Amino acid sequence: KGSNWLMLGPSGPRRLRLAIEHLAQHRGGICFCIDLDPRWVVKLIKMREIGMANLYKEHAIEQVLTILAGGHDIKCMFTTPKLLAAFDEALRSGKLEDKFRQLGKKIPAGGLKSIKAAGITGIFSGGTEFTPQFTREAYEEMLDNGDVYMTPTYGNTLMGLACSKPICPEDGFKISYYAPQPRAAIQVVEPKNFDKLVEYGQTGRVLLTTLTKEFFVPRFPERDEGERELPFETYPWDGVSGVRTFSEFAATTVVGVY
Template sequence: MSTVQTKVDEARQLLDEHTLKMVHWHFSEDTGSPFWLGKKSELKFDPLTEVKSFDDLKKFPLFEDDWLRGGPIRRWVPKGLAGKPVYVFETGGTTGVPKSRAVVEDHWKDYELFSHTLPDEYFPKGSNWLMLGPSGPRRLRLAVEHLAQYRDGICFCIDLDPRWVVKMLKKGWMDQVEEYKKHCIDQAVTILTANHDVKCMFTTPKLLEALGEALEEQGSSIAEAGITGIFSGGTEFTPQWTRYAVEELLGGPPEEGGVYMTPTYGNTLMGLACSKPVTAAEGYKISYYAPQPRAVTEVVEMEDHTQVVGYGETGRVKLYTLTDEFFVPGFLERDEGEREEPFDTYPWDGVSGVRPYHKLASGTTVGVY
């Protein structure tokens, strides 16, 4: 048996054990949240006796993200975490009530795990960070700041309200959108040129491109501004864009241009999925792997979410979150992609080619970031 297969089997056993532990935590009277304890009576089975492995989570109905719209927010806080300070992070909400997730420490844990995947050569410990992304009630802002602090750095943040951008886009105010993007980039350039020793950053593809152009206008570049490590995310990540970024914005691969960029895929429900290192040799293909056993992604058939597609085949992304703070026993993402094989570093399934789900794509508004 190959060493990868051995790791796959071990990871699966760990996932089964972790699933059992989390189901017992969320459905036991003394530790569960009011939401899941209330849902228990609606289920056609008893999770405490009938869930014995990860596959048994398919007995649950799909998680509905509309459950997260409106309160009371405390119904999501497990009794087992009573007395701990609680954060609330929002997602969506361009129209109507945003989805809210109660969080205690998950955003710290997710980003500490992610920190261990970053190469110290390009993300030096002790260097400062720039957070060039959405601010306000979003998890990302505090999570990136924690990542910087966890790596002994200080995080500089800009002010960016994506909801305002989406409103402007819907009104067709393209000039204002461009002005707002410029306003955000101006803040970033100010920080980078103020002698703050910023070497690492989080940003999105659109904003990285705009930053590169703004620095070029000043006769500088991302590398010359001192940046050596970029962690980035967003559905705009495509092999074509990544090739452009590496060749045009970053001066070539890390060993040539001195700047390392790693794509990530994440959201407020799941956390953060890392990518397999992206190389020219693989055509800049981007494959994401969830942080098992805390979260799992599957690529499932479009018409039957209980069936996983074959390797290399296209399907919809299905998400599971299994932490002591939050339990999602299966949620259909607004994304589709191809199922990827496990490999040595991440011995479980991944997903590549992530893009908006084709039946929803036309209604998806992608804003300034």
């Protein structure tokens, strides 16, 4: 509580940005946002302008380094797996230290070439690239073997944000998500028969039911698939792991910054 946040994710009129700002303020801090339009990234990738997309990513990271060099006591951040990796790479190459030198500021004795050294203690992250392989790499190489806490999330405007079961080496870095019941509930079903749940551990398409005071959408087929997961103590209802683009859509879906 009381920490300032950095929003390394989509800006503009998006629920995610508002949610992170609200979270920071609710916990007694303020949120610093960069200017990032993920739809422009998707357009660049569709046009095969990969070089331009990479330049735009560098532009986003440059904003982050400028904010961190400003001395705003930022301890927490939201980001996506792709942007987290780009942020880590920029730190390792000494770009935050370069910012300090440009501002005439003293570089701490331990340097500023890691996420931990940059003062970040916790990361809230989400995106389709959140695989066990990436999570292990992040845990071991980017986050000092878990010294920097990271928790994944999964969601959208209809669902809100699903929480994840704590990730750990003992569980193979598997990421299991649990919807924010009773606001939203998810089911993992047979792709050709939405009335049939798959068995635990089996792959199916995600169905989402949303129920709020203002809005009810029953059993909406998401563009995602994953494996059905058992309930556990904190979230005693079904979850889903291995979330990825539904296989029938994968060839035509551009992920962008997520």
